[in-house]
Amino acid sequence: MxxxxxxxxxxxxxxxxxxxxxxxxxxxxxxxxxxxxxxxxxxxxxxxxxxxxxxxxxxxxxxxxxxxxxxxxxxxxxxxxxxxxxxxxxxxxxxxxxxxxxxxxxxxxxxxxxxxxxxxxxxxxxxxxxxxxxxxxxxxxxxxxxxxxxxxxxxxxxxxxxxxxxxxxxxxxxxxxxxxxxxxxxxxxxxxxxxxxxxxxxxxxxxxxxxxxxxxxxxxxxxxxxxxxxxxxxxxxxxxxxxxxxxxxxxxxxxxxxxxxxxxxxxxxxxxxxxxxxxxxxxxxxxxxxxxxxxxxxxxxxxxxxxxxxxxxxxxxxxxxxxxxxxxxxxxxxxxxxxxxxxxxxxxxxxxxxxxxxxxxxxxxxxxxxxxxxxxxxxxxxxxxxxxxxxxxxxxxxxxxxxxxxxxxxxCGNNAPKNSLSPRWIEEPPVVASERSTPYTERTTIQLEEEVKLKNVESYRNNSDEEVVTVPTANGGMRRKHHRPWTLSEVVKLVDGVAKYGAGRWSEIKRLAFASYSYRTSVDLKDKWRNLLRASLAELPTGNGMHGSRKQASVPIPAPILSRVRELAEMQTHVPPSISYCKLAERNEPNKTVHETRSGFL
DNA sequence: TTTAGGG
DNA sequence: CCCTAAA
Known part of the structure; x- marks a missing residue:
């Protein structure tokens, strides 16, 4: 107590x-x-x-x-x-x-x-x-x-x-x-x-x-x-x-x-x-x-x-x-x-x-x-x-x-969102069940100076709420004030959350997997998922993706994750979230292509 | 309030 | 990300 x-x-x-x-x-x-x-x-x-x-x-x-x-x-x-x-x-x-x-x-x-x-x-x-x-x-x-x-x-x-x-x-x-x-x-x-x-x-x-x-x-x-x-x-x-x-x-x-x-x-x-x-x-x-x-x-x-x-x-x-x-x-x-x-x-x-x-x-x-x-x-x-x-x-x-x-x-640097300027993949590999050995392991070298700088930007962003709409970035540009680049770990958490609770249960996921990320609302999660899905669909067909065509995200999403996203999306088209975990093996199901019109999920 | 979708 | 319609 x-x-x-x-x-x-x-x-x-x-x-x-x-x-x-x-x-x-x-x-x-x-x-x-x-x-x-x-x-x-x-x-x-x-x-x-x-x-x-x-x-x-x-x-x-x-x-x-x-x-x-x-x-x-x-x-x-x-x-x-x-x-x-x-x-x-x-x-x-x-x-x-x-x-x-x-x-x-x-x-x-x-x-x-x-x-x-x-x-x-x-x-x-x-x-x-x-x-x-x-x-x-x-x-x-x-x-x-x-x-x-x-x-x-x-x-x-x-x-x-x-x-x-x-x-x-x-x-x-x-x-x-x-x-x-x-x-x-x-x-x-x-x-x-x-x-x-x-x-x-x-x-x-x-x-x-x-x-x-x-x-x-x-x-x-x-x-x-x-x-x-x-x-x-x-x-x-x-x-x-x-x-x-x-x-x-x-x-x-x-x-x-x-x-x-x-x-x-x-x-x-x-x-x-x-x-x-x-x-x-x-x-x-x-x-x-x-x-x-x-x-x-x-x-x-x-x-x-x-x-x-x-x-x-x-x-x-x-x-x-x-x-x-x-x-x-x-x-x-x-x-x-x-x-x-x-x-x-x-x-x-x-x-x-x-x-x-x-x-x-x-x-x-x-x-x-x-x-x-x-x-x-x-x-x-x-x-x-x-x-x-x-x-x-x-x-x-x-x-x-x-x-x-x-x-x-x-x-808190660890849990705090990482800045886009440093494309480092951080944080412990969260538990994406099927991807234990993915490359995005822990952060390795961190340039403290940069870190500090970033933090400053962040606190600036945080402290002066609502008034300004844009904030100067290091590269001279302006970007929206409330932009918070998704970190890899966040993405992974999201993917994991979707795997567990199903796409669409955003508030659940928010509460369960993003409890400590107050700045990510369930809507954010939804949006991010949507984007991830697009990204994964955009990438997979061409093979390994990542060629100049697509606009590079601030934080690069590892291909394995994107595939996983796609998997999940497919799974969720076919089965209720509750048993989604069991469906991995059934991707060749005939009716798989139904309703592909709409990005193919939910 | 939460989701889904458009912008 | 934001906004909003729908549920």
């Missing part, structure tokens, strides 16, 4: 995001997704961004989040629509020592809840229970537990003194520093600049309220994870956490236990994060770049506790249906205020009903979007109106907006 007021923090680790910022009570959530093996892995930065986009750009400006809620974002995970799940939402309380409610007796409650909560999603959406060790991830509660238990009592306390950064860091090699960085931020870095690394690490650490954990991290890594043991129930249990984040709660668990657990989790986290942060590292000097973006979202103090636990909130247990493919919001498409407890909790996972984090007034707080996309003013006004203590928030938001917009834009 937690009301999304704004995304004011996005940990570099990509796992934590502070989404609500009420004075001294920011709400934090953690996202994870299920990988191909049915294990929970932390959301990558991309995914986090995608979720943010989703939250930010979905029609409703008001959003509440629930633990366990599944968010479908448009970044591609391993397969299917990546479903990111909110592992937890907690509030972060700056300088709160042990949480009052969180004493031993409270802790004791966990074991009970823990059992039923041993659920994870299979890649196919199935649910596995704790009984199947190999496949099942750690439970959320369990995680909470390891997390909340790890600090003060771990016997690491004595080490605090060692902690004062430099001492240790100075002696570390670049490699060690990178390790430490990884441990601290949960992702790898390719930066070799010692100074930079040190600074980053220290920053990360000092910003963390929980020094004990932090120190542990450092020490642990420095010593080469000597404490690593096989503690964790299963080594392959790969649930992760941003390990830097723990609540500094006192607990009475045996030091060694929690310590080991922590260590294990940590290393796991690192491993998986490695995988998930490939993208980042691929883009080379991105990390180094960070340095020049001073005012990136600040890493917030990471100490926190889990609000749900402490507030003694409704503990209606039940668990949610994991296979749910629907985005919660879809259930109430037009709702401005989205207050329902989300999801169908059918099985046995504990979830917590949402509760407004702002004083429990029951008032939904609209979240204010970052300036990156559209209508900040409006939202801000809404916020002010509805939020009694709005000043603090608005200030922080403003500041944040200004400070981090550039950064954000960069960060």
């Amino acid at each position: 937690g009301t999304l007021v704004d995304i004011v923090g996005n940990e570099e680790a990509g796992v934590d995001c502070i989404i609500s910022h009420k004075a001294a009570d920011p709400v934090v959530y953690q996202l994870a997704r299920v990988d191909g093996d049915g294990r929970l892995v932390p959301a990558t930065e991309d995914e986090v961004m995608a979720v943010e986009d989703l939250l930010e750009e979905d029609k409703s400006n008001v959003r509440t989040l629930d633990t366990g809620q599944i968010l479908e974002c448009s970044t591609n995970g391993s397969e299917g629509q990546p479903q990111l799940e909110i592992l937890e939402i907690g509030t972060e309380k700056p300088n709160i020592p042990p949480h009052p409610m969180m004493d031993s007796e409270e802790v004791d409650v966990h074991p009970k809840e823990r059992i039923p909560s041993l659920v994870c999603h299979g890649s196919d959406g199935s649910v596995c229970q704790s009984g199947s060790p190999g496949e099942c991830s750690k439970t959320f509660s369990e995680l909470d537990r390891s997390k909340t238990n790890s600090s003060f009592d771990t016997g690491m306390k004595p080490d605090f003194s060692l902690l004062n950064g430099e001492i240790h860091l100075d002696n570390l090699s670049v490699k060690d520093l990178q390790e430490t960085f990884k441990a601290t931020f949960g992702r790898e870095t390719s930066v070799k600049d010692k100074q930079w690394l040190k600074r980053r690490i220290i920053m990360g650490l000092t910003n963390s309220c929980d020094f004990s954990t932090t120190s542990f991290v450092i020490i642990d890594n420095r010593v080469g994870r000597k404490q690593k043991t096989e503690t964790c129930e299963s080594v392959d249990c790969s649930v992760l956490f941003d390990c830097v984040v723990t609540s500094a709660m006192e607990n009475h668990e045996s030091p060694s236990t929690s310590h080991d657990k922590k260590s294990e989790i940590h290393s796991i986290a690192n491993e998986t994060n490695m995988e998930s942060s490939t993208f980042q590292d691929k883009s080379g000097g991105k990390d180094a770049e960070t340095e020049e973006r001073p005012a990136k979202r600040i890493r917030k103090p990471t100490k926190r506790y889990i609000e749900e636990l402490s507030e003694g909130e409704s503990r209606d247990s039940g668990a949610k249906i994991v296979s749910s493919v629907k985005h919660p919001a879809y259930d109430q498409p037009s709702a401005k205020v989205w207050a329902r407890p989300v999801q169908n909790f059918g099985l046995d996972r504990r979830y917590l009903t949402r509760k407004d984090s702002l004083g429990g007034s029951g008032i939904q707080i609209p979240y204010v979007s970052r300036i990156r996309r559209s209508r900040p003013r409006e939202n801000l006004m809404n916020l002010m109106k509805l939020q009694p203590s709005g000043e603090g928030i608005s200030i922080s938001l403003e500041k944040n907006d200004v400070a981090s917009s550039t950064q954000l834009d960069k960060e």
